[in-house]
Amino acid sequence: MTTVVEAPAAAVGSRVVMIGLVGGAVAVFVSANGMVEAFSERELLDGLTLGAVLLLSIPLLVGYVAGRRQPELEGFATRPPGWRNPATGLLAGFISGVTIGAFVLLIATVDLRGVLLNVTPELVRDDPRILTFGLEPGAGAGLLVGLFAVLGGLAGAIQVLPDLWRRAVLAAVGWVLAFGLMQAVVSQVLRGLQQQLRIWTEPLADFLYDTSGALSIAGITVVAVLGFCLQLLGSRKPRALVNARLERLTDRSRRIVRVAVLAAALLLLGLLPQVLGSFLSEVLNIAGIFLLMALGLNIVVGFAGLLDLGYVAFFAVGAYTTALLTSPQSSLGVGWIFWLAVPFVVLAAAVAGLLVGTPVLRMRGDYLAIVTLGFGEIARLLFLSDWLKPTFGGAQGIIQVGDITVGPVGVRTPQAFFYVIFVFVLLAAYATYALQDSRIGRAWMAMREDESVAEAMGVDIVTAKLSAFIVGAVLAGFGGALFATKIGSVFPHSFNVIVSITVLVVIIVGGMASVPGVVLGTMVLVGLPELLREFEEYRFLIYGALLIFMMLRRPEGFIPSKRRAEELHEEEIAQDEWLKTQDTGSRPEPGSRPEPGSRPEPS
Amino acid sequence: MSTRRKQFTACLVGVLALIGAACAPEEEKGAGFTPGPLGAVTVDTGAPIKIGLLQAISGDTASLGTDQVRAVEIAIEDKGGNLLEHPIRTQVEDDLCKAEGGTTAGQKFAADPQIVAVIGSSCSGAAVPAMEILSGKGILMISGSNTSPILTSDLRGKKGTANQKGYLRTAHNDIIQGQAAANFAFQKLGAKKAATIHDGDPYTEGLANAFGNSFKELGGTVTLATAISKGDTDMRPVLTEVVASKPDIVFFPIFQPEADFIVKQAKGFPLLADTKKLFGADGLLSNTFIVIGQTEGMYFSGPATPTGATYTDFVGKYEKKFSEKPIQAFHAHSYDAANMVFAAIEKVAVKENGKIHIDRQKLMDAVYQTKDYQGLTGTLSCDEFGDCANPKIDIVQNTAAQKTIDQVRGNVLFTFEPPAR
Amino acid sequence: MALLEIRGLTKDFGGVRAVDGLDLDAAEGEIVSVIGPNGAGKTTLFNLVTGMTRPDRGEIVFDGHGIVGLRPSQIIELGIARTFQNVRLFPEMSVRENVMVARHCRTRSGMLKAVLRPPSFRREEAETREAAERALAFFGARLVGWRFDTPARSLSYANRRRLEIARALASGPKLLLLDEPTAGMNPHETGELIGLIRRIRDEIDVTIVLIEHDMRLVKGVSERVVVLDYGQMIAEGRYDEVASNERVIEAYLGRKASPA
């Protein structure tokens, strides 16, 4: 019945060579652009620097991809996993190894530094010979070839494992990397827990990490086993179990559970900034401000489909309005309290939204992008200009922006500020959900899908567009207000096009029109780089690569909105056929799904 | 179901108990030493004394910060790596040369109770928020390259708007460089009309303004105070305006690459073909700038390059360690700042069986009291607003004879020292 | 008085006269079919009536209002709803939401209400939802129940056509413009639609103008047939009258050497 389909050997071979070469090219690239060297300043796992991990992860990835099993096609049996998987992995790793080995020999003999600035002597020629792990170039190149091949083979061998085990192995690797990279966070949390709750957690940090901050051998073992076991045991069942149990509860007890969950969440929240300490809270606050903006831009781009590349303008308007009204040093010099300034922030942002929104009302998507980009630059330049210096302070900005006060208490510390930001974010998230499921939200989405049809169906495009711009502008304005207060000063340089792009990237990578996606996107793309300052220099390189990769592989984002995630109902057409046969007889209950048994056979 | 509720109640009670525990008062520690109002740092036996370095180490301004980080490393080596038998450890945080970077890095230092002092920031914009955060925690901050008047004072007794207790600097105040450049242009060159160009950077804008103000005070006229934007390439239109205002000198204290475009395109204008009418500042004193043919004859203002054996010695160590010469103008200032901090620590630290206590208030006071300290950059004395520099400004000229930046720096035409405060 | 009166309607597209001095009426409760060869200006006529294209000359009077120059969103509010020749739904929105959009012109709540959710908002929202579901129920079990929440793009072609009609109906029109409602449907489905169009007219009391190529449907539903060619009306009358008209046959089968 079923046949084993063998891909032609030549095709398999060329694919493996291709993967190997791409891996090799990536290895050469990260070596030549200084990433390996920059990252080797940090010890990640006991004895292994981040740079080494980066380099060695290439054969692992290459081997894993090259050794991948054939895709399963219905009606065809796939070849059972076997020796071929590690073998192809090994081959691909070997090819990558040869490439990087050749590069090592090249830079050992020719000085490329005149052109390639980051090919320093420390890579291969002088100690510590980062690329060759301290060996002479010749031996080092050999070592690299061998190491790459072996690791490629190992990674290919993972493909032989049954699915469940394979996932568990991957989880273990992921956990180890995450714990290694997030050393600062993990140890701060453990320390914070001990300080706040008097529970015995700090020694755990000393156990996991050695003095240089690298994950110790014992730590690696524990974390890997933990990741492995959790993946093995966890696999989604608990959630289903909880849901099933919740469904069986009565209304009343369900409400109790809900209140309890809420209470627990609030408690956790109360503790969070204390446990995280001031620096991590600060990072959360930065992410929170971006999250606020991302939620706003999500309405403009995600819901209404208006590609706004000048979103930073509204952020700047919010920040400057706050600064003008709360700083005694500003040109207004009134020095109001923050809360008094908030209505004016809303007003100023809304007016800015109208000013940007009106001229672009009749512009098509791509024109919109470039014009809004222009507006963003216009805003920055005006705030910066000598012309408006008497009002906005020009390049010197406005300092001494007032604190936020709650009653008599100021909230300048990051921990206290966290709550303020949290409240704003919560409001923004609620507003997003509320608007999404409303007349105006539907109008936005209809406009996004097809503007002229939306208008023909009764949507007032002018109102819909302007209101999207206004809501987006107000949320960004809040972000700006909080930003100005948090920093305590505003400078025009904080408001360049990079901010707009970052926010856009956040919502796209996270998942457009999806609040959880936006949250995750912010944490990964804004929070993480703050923690991993090693990456700072390569931040935009990584951003760029990530963007391309995401769009090619997962254009709907990490956590897509529910609607986009829904699978195509392939039984649709079949159901129509089925209905047709039923038409003569009694109609089925509306809403009942066709029974699987009655599905017609495809002819 | 009832068991579930019980479980839940138990959980809730547990969490509440934990919260209660968290709120319990902290036990007091320390015995013989009583900390002052700002608290104190206690360094345990064998533990390092931690110094924060708040410097721009990435992006366009990376060289500014890197240079200072290296200078502090040399200062530590000169101390033998130890202070009061404790190793000195530095923690470098990037200020990104922006207010946001200053905030984040400031919070990171503020979160670490072991940080005794912070040397930085590189950029004035980052200093504003960082100063506020660190000052609030009582952490001493001393910068080797901030020059904005708002951080300290206008040198006439008016406190700068951003000034906070606990912030000091060994770099000169912009006002002085403005005075120096204006004095040179007006008195030595005899220029009566000047044009200024800045690029919207707070540093260049502040300096161009300071120059303009001093020039006017001396009796000159500023015929055009204009600006360009970072990223501009075509300077000919703005130069057309400059030329139309017929200045005797053009002061543009900006950076590369915009300054490259200005000097290269200026040669197309007869009025500016004489490169002696072009006047830059320390941001342009770099090897990649002076190699441009059209900079020959140009003047530059900048902090005086230290002289003397100790400085030669310092440069020797620097070159040996980093296999290049100092790359920016502010390394010596940070070296001095580090040494002032070390001296103050040595002065106020209280030893107690292997541990040392450093009282933050006393540490600050000690630095403020610095008087006639002999550093690489001259004799340093701190005023009440934190200006400690011995602000000598050199005006140098790039002529055909000068091939390297050091030679240009050495070709001093005029040294400005402000009248005693 | 006719519900829709068109007088001297003219529209040029860069030298090509798509609609040329057209006069057309539709009486209340009537079902009128507009037929004609490709490029005769039928869809342009719909675009002009719904305000999606602006005429160069001429008058369109609907229910006593001159509607030339109004925006499409205002015209649908007055009571003209349409479907499109090449089904244009909101693909990523759910079936129910697609229809709810059409209630936009019959509802009022704005952003503030959406965020504060007062009772009036909830009521309106519930009504909108109910109206949408009622419109969908017109097609029996095809678009109801679990289908409510599936994205429109997942529907079969025929169901998309039906959804589009439901969407138009939900706006509460007095005049319904159907642009080739059977395109892409099989004979069985076309037959079903004939009955449906009559039902729509009778049950919700709406005037229908439709463009159609399928003569079976034209014959089956229309009370009057209007034939367009080169933007002009060349014939008008009952189906059998029109079908035997010489000019019509000529327009469909080819032209003699010199135009009339």
Place this chain on the structure above:
Amino acid sequence: MARTNSLRRGPVAARRVRRLPVVDAFLWLVRIAAIALLLIGAVSSISSARLSGQQWRDLVVFGIAQGSVYALVALGYTMVYGVLRFINFAHGEVFMIGAMTGYFVTDGLARTALWDAAPILALLITLICCMTVSALVALLLERVAYRPLRGAPRLIPFITAIGASFFLQYTMASLFGTSVKAYPEVDILSGTFDVLGFRILRVHLLVIVAALSIMAGLYLYVERTRAGKAMRAVAEDPEIARLMGVDVDRTIARVFGVGGAMAGAGGLLFGLVFQNVHFLSGFLPGIKAFTAAVLGGIGNIPGAAVGGLTLGMVESMGPSLVLVGLGIPAAHQLKDVVAFLTLVMVLIFRPTGILGERVREDRA
């Protein structure tokens, strides 16, 4: 009868039409204000005699020269947009890579005897290198980042292009450093010409002549050759083009290749005029060039030329002519404000750009 009767009854409609005119009235106000400010500024600027006639003429030349570079880069945007309806945001980086290549080649050649012996030949070699490298980068970009996304919603390839833009920028930065790379002096390009009372720098003349001839060549290529016809066919409707036997993939790749080569040439000219390049050199010119393409009417090859020249002129003349006249200090700081406001104004006056866009209508 019924007709006249009903015509009189229009108030319901009239009441409800009002909202759009508020927007329209606002836009008219903006238009009038813009023209008024323009005139006031220009009149007071010219009457103040601050700048001499020669200086005004110089500004025109500067504007044309800068505009020529914009126009060359704008061609790539416009071609890709015309065919794929997609903004290749990374095109500015292709341009920058062209300029970088120019730096490395001229730097290398400057050390050989060829540079002094046959400067024109050396420049030609450099030009070919720049065009080749840029075209290759553009092709690679198309193959890796854009082709798999053909037919995806329009936002997705645009985001990819933003990603590619960052990736290329920081690839160059991390491989070759962030420092400014200075082009060597070219003796034959220094000095000036006098043409009709306009004083033109030689290098500007080269740029203008090169840009004009390249654009003319491109126009002929697209209008007259088989490959050009294929491009237009794909622009009109890729599906039908495919049915008519056009290799769509190849044609699109060719569009990218040609556009990349134009950008490479633009990059070299940029390098020769400004004698400098660094890794961010492509970002702002890229945005400006796209602005120019939109300004002239996107998808329209003569439009790119017109848009580029307009933008160049606006940037060079605008601050001096209008802003200074209005008494705004440090006017040249606001050069980009003027540029982007011009774009907004042009699009408000003529929503499809100066010469009108040439892209197919949205297919439903």
